[in-house]
Amino acid sequence: MSSSEEPSLYAAREPVFPRRVSGKFRNLKWWIMAITLGIYYLTPWIRWDRGPELPDQAVLVDMAGRRFFFFWIEIWPHEFYFVAGLLIMAGLGLFLFTSALGRVWCGYTCPQTVWTDLFVLVERWLEGDRNARVRLWNAKWDARKVRLRITKWTIWLLISIATGGAWVFYFTDAPTLLVDLLTFSAHPIAYTTIAVLTATTFVFGGFAREQICIYACPWPRIQAAMMDEDTITVAYREWRGEPRGKHRKTEGAEALGDCIDCNACVNVCPMGIDIRDGQQLACITCALCIDACDDVMAKIGKPRGLVDYIALTDELAEREGKKPRQIWKHILRPRTILYTALWSLVGIGLVIALFVRHEIDVTVAPIRNPTYVTLSDGSIRNSYDVRLLNKHGETRTFRVSLTGDPSLRIQLEGTPYETVDVPANEQKLQRVYVVAPRGSDPALSERSEFRFWVEDLSNGERVHKDTVFNGVAQ
Amino acid sequence: MSKTPEKKDEVETTGHIWDGIEEYNNPLPRWWLWTFYATCIWGLLYTIAYPAWPLISQATPGLLGFSTRALVAEDIEEVNQANAALTERLATVELASISDDPELMNYAVNGGAAIFRANCSQCHGSGAAGVQASGYPNLLDDDWIWGGQIEDIAWTVAHGIRNEQSPDAHWSEMPAFGEILEEGEIASVVNYVLQLSGQEHDAAAATAGAKIYLDQCSACHGEQGMGDVGVGAPNLSDAIWLYGGDVETLTETITYSRFGVMPAWSEEYRPGQGLTDAEINAVATYVHQLGGGE
Numbered sequence: 001m002s003s004s005e006e007p008s009l010y011a012a013r014e015p016v017f018p019r020r021v022s023g024k025f026r027n028l029k030w031w032i033m034a035i036t037l038g039i040y041y042l043t044p045w046i047r048w049d050r051g052p053e054l055p056d057q058a059v060l061v062d063m064a065g066r067r068f069f070f071f072w073i074e075i076w077p078h079e080f081y082f083v084a085g086l087l088i089m090a091g092l093g094l095f096l097f098t099s100a101l102g103r104v105w106c107g108y109t110c111p112q113t114v115w116t117d118l119f120v121l122v123e124r125w126l127e128g129d130r131n132a133r134v135r136l137w138n139a140k141w142d143a144r145k146v147r148l149r150i151t152k153w154t155i156w157l158l159i160s161i162a163t164g165g166a167w168v169f170y171f172t173d174a175p176t177l178l179v180d181l182l183t184f185s186a187h188p189i190a191y192t193t194i195a196v197l198t199a200t201t202f203v204f205g206g207f208a209r210e211q212i213c214i215y216a217c218p219w220p221r222i223q224a225a226m227m228d229e230d231t232i233t234v235a236y237r238e239w240r241g242e243p244r245g246k247h248r249k250t251e252g253a254e255a256l257g258d259c260i261d262c263n264a265c266v267n268v269c270p271m272g273i274d275i276r277d278g279q280q281l282a283c284i285t286c287a288l289c290i291d292a293c294d295d296v297m298a299k300i301g302k303p304r305g306l307v308d309y310i311a312l313t314d315e316l317a318e319r320e321g322k323k324p325r326q327i328w329k330h331i332l333r334p335r336t337i338l339y340t341a342l343w344s345l346v347g348i349g350l351v352i353a354l355f356v357r358h359e360i361d362v363t364v365a366p367i368r369n370p371t372y373v374t375l376s377d378g379s380i381r382n383s384y385d386v387r388l389l390n391k392h393g394e395t396r397t398f399r400v401s402l403t404g405d406p407s408l409r410i411q412l413e414g415t416p417y418e419t420v421d422v423p424a425n426e427q428k429l430q431r432v433y434v435v436a437p438r439g440s441d442p443a444l445s446e447r448s449e450f451r452f453w454v455e456d457l458s459n460g461e462r463v464h465k466d467t468v469f470n471g472v473a474q
Numbered sequence: 475m476s477k478t479p480e481k482k483d484e485v486e487t488t489g490h491i492w493d494g495i496e497e498y499n500n501p502l503p504r505w506w507l508w509t510f511y512a513t514c515i516w517g518l519l520y521t522i523a524y525p526a527w528p529l530i531s532q533a534t535p536g537l538l539g540f541s542t543r544a545l546v547a548e549d550i551e552e553v554n555q556a557n558a559a560l561t562e563r564l565a566t567v568e569l570a571s572i573s574d575d576p577e578l579m580n581y582a583v584n585g586g587a588a589i590f591r592a593n594c595s596q597c598h599g600s601g602a603a604g605v606q607a608s609g610y611p612n613l614l615d616d617d618w619i620w621g622g623q624i625e626d627i628a629w630t631v632a633h634g635i636r637n638e639q640s641p642d643a644h645w646s647e648m649p650a651f652g653e654i655l656e657e658g659e660i661a662s663v664v665n666y667v668l669q670l671s672g673q674e675h676d677a678a679a680a681t682a683g684a685k686i687y688l689d690q691c692s693a694c695h696g697e698q699g700m701g702d703v704g705v706g707a708p709n710l711s712d713a714i715w716l717y718g719g720d721v722e723t724l725t726e727t728i729t730y731s732r733f734g735v736m737p738a739w740s741e742e743y744r745p746g747q748g749l750t751d752a753e754i755n756a757v758a759t760y761v762h763q764l765g766g767g768e
Contacts, residue, residue, distance in 0.1 A: 011501035215503060369601030376617040378713035383765060414573060433765060
């Protein structure tokens with residue numbers, strides 16, 4: 001412990017006032033912000049015609065109907081492996097990007113980063129750049145400060161409501177829900193969801209900001225384990241910058257490094273850290289310090305890249321006067337190749353699964369309580385629960401038949417025919433009886449295998465399911 | 475977090491070292507502390523508002539009077555009200571034509587299945603296959619002692635068989651022939667019944683039994699052993715046996731007779747715990763569509 005005094009157990013948050021910066025990475029972030037926010041807010045409003053009995057929303061998670069619609073793809077609950085596959089791909093993709101390029105997800109596309117960036121933009125627009133905001137922070141609560149704060153919070157709140165509001169549109173027909181929401185006739189769950197997401201957006205984007213990344217998010221810890229010395233990440237060329245100091249025309253100035261200790265990199269940092277301390281947990285690699293430093297280097301006539309995307313091995317090589325390796329050599333290494341291969345494998349598997357899945361979906365569940373029933377003429381009957389899924393937008397008729405021992409007869413519960421009508425976009429449970437006459441092979445043997453056939457009468461497509469007939473065990 | 479190199483030197487380490495990695499003793503954020511306090515207060519208020527603290531006989535009820543049982547009762551009441559129109563239709567429907575109304579049919583079958591599990595499965599089995607050793611009939615086959623039309627089944631459910639509750643219960647009583655016939659005569663009748671049902675038998679004994687059968691049994695079971703649904707006499711010529719069709723069981727049945735009882739389920743005969751007309755119709759519809767209904 002400290003010899004002088006006990007360190008405090010708790011510390012107040014030190015406010016961060018990121019300065020405006022311009023440069024190629026800042027521009028890239030503006031573009032990514034526009035695209036990701038655009039996708040998020042606008043997707044529920046895209047229409048997609050699927051026929052009269054299906055929703056026309058391009059992307060819709062229909063919880064009540066237990067269906068997921070994504071443009072031309074329709075996922076049923078039993079096809080949830082597609083979602084599992086996509087999650088595995090997202091995981092592997094994150095491994096790939098992190099081992100190759102460090103925390104690019106955090107720095108560019110994480111919702112926390114994007115919305116915080118948007119909130120800071122509003123803040124800067126209303127209250128001015130860093131110095132003005134620091135002054136306002138320290139100023140007394142006069143009319144101007146109250147006005148500015150209330151304006152800022154109101155705009156933040158509107159953005160938050162829009163954010164929470166957009167979320168619920170993914171779960172039901174967006175235009176209908178919007179009208180319901182505005183006329184206060186929507187379901188309470190819609191309002192509750194919007195309220196919760198509005199609150200989290202408002203607090204996380206407006207006030208918690210970097211605290212979420214540092215204290216609440218598990219990714220900084222996990223990602224640190226995926227980076228190695230070849231990972232391209234935002235770093236400070238210490239060998240070039242140190243010893244830092246103000247360049248003056250005095251003796252000893254030649255001994256100083258390129259860093260003029262102007263704190264430009266610190267002032268633009270949304271996390272409030274100093275990249276010159278080296279790689280650290282709080283750094284989300286948003287690269288704004290690179291833009292800031294490049295700007296300063298240009299002004300003092302030094303080459304750019306004092307703070308830059310480099311790998312740890314490059315920093316060490318340059319320190320010894322060697323040339324750094326080319327970027328593609330850092331990126332292409334067994335680890336990233338393995339991640340790419342696995343990622344593609346899952347992706348190809350999913351695409352194949354998507355194209356080979358049957359139009360007709362049938363499950364056959366033999367009823368085994370009891371295993372068989374003796375009828376009055378001595379024949380033996382088995383029952384099967386056959387579930388027929390009609391994925392189409394109109395009613396379809398399916399014929400159920402069987403192949404197997406020629407003595408087996410098929411009979412459908414509730415109908416003298418061998419066909420079943422299944423309404424559009426529904427699953428129908430049909431009990432099917434199979435009867436073996438008295439003394440026939442299947443009636444006397446313990447197990448006889450046979451095959452159910454289901455044919456879609458509208459297009460002749462057929463699928464089959466193998467199952468077993470139970471007779472009286474001899 | 476560390477801010478500047480100068481600051482970093484100020485931060486103490488915890489003194490723990492793992493493989494040369496030291497741990498900073500950074501202070502926790504103040505908001506974290508307040509969040510922690512807030513969750514404590516929330517937790518405390520929660521235990522006051524909701525049932526929580528265990529006492530000797532029950533837990534503290536909570537100020538909001540919340541109870542999951544009450545919620546379930548509320549949900550059931552809601553569902554019953556939503557289904558009130560269907561239930562009304564089900565109570566008065568012409569059962570023979572219920573399958574023409576898919577909505578009502580679906581409601582009856584699903585409701586009937588639940589009623590069956592709660593009230594009938596104890597004897598007839600959860601799969602409705604009955605228990606032959608105890609004479610609980612199989613409801614899946616196509617042989618019905620008291621009739622297999624959907625109305626017949628509803629009547630049997632409502633009034634039962636050989637009980638004291640309902641004056642309209644099905645009633646028939648086979649005599650115990652052990653008091654009427656000699657053992658040898660019974661053995662002959664058994665052989666004749668085996669012959670009627672197409673099983674292995676002693677031809678000479680069967681011929682002798684045929685005469686006794688005609689005198690003693692055919693009044694109810696019919697000359698050809700086809701039975702009579704009107705008096706609940708089982709068909710002896712088919713492959714289905716209520717108690718069993720082997721020599722031993724048939725001998726026992728004829729010697730001592732049988733007296734299977736089914737209770738009357740109508741609420742008319744068991745106030746407060748019987749089935750309503752709609753429930754009887756539902757369970758009859760369910761049983762009828764299990765595969766054996768006529």
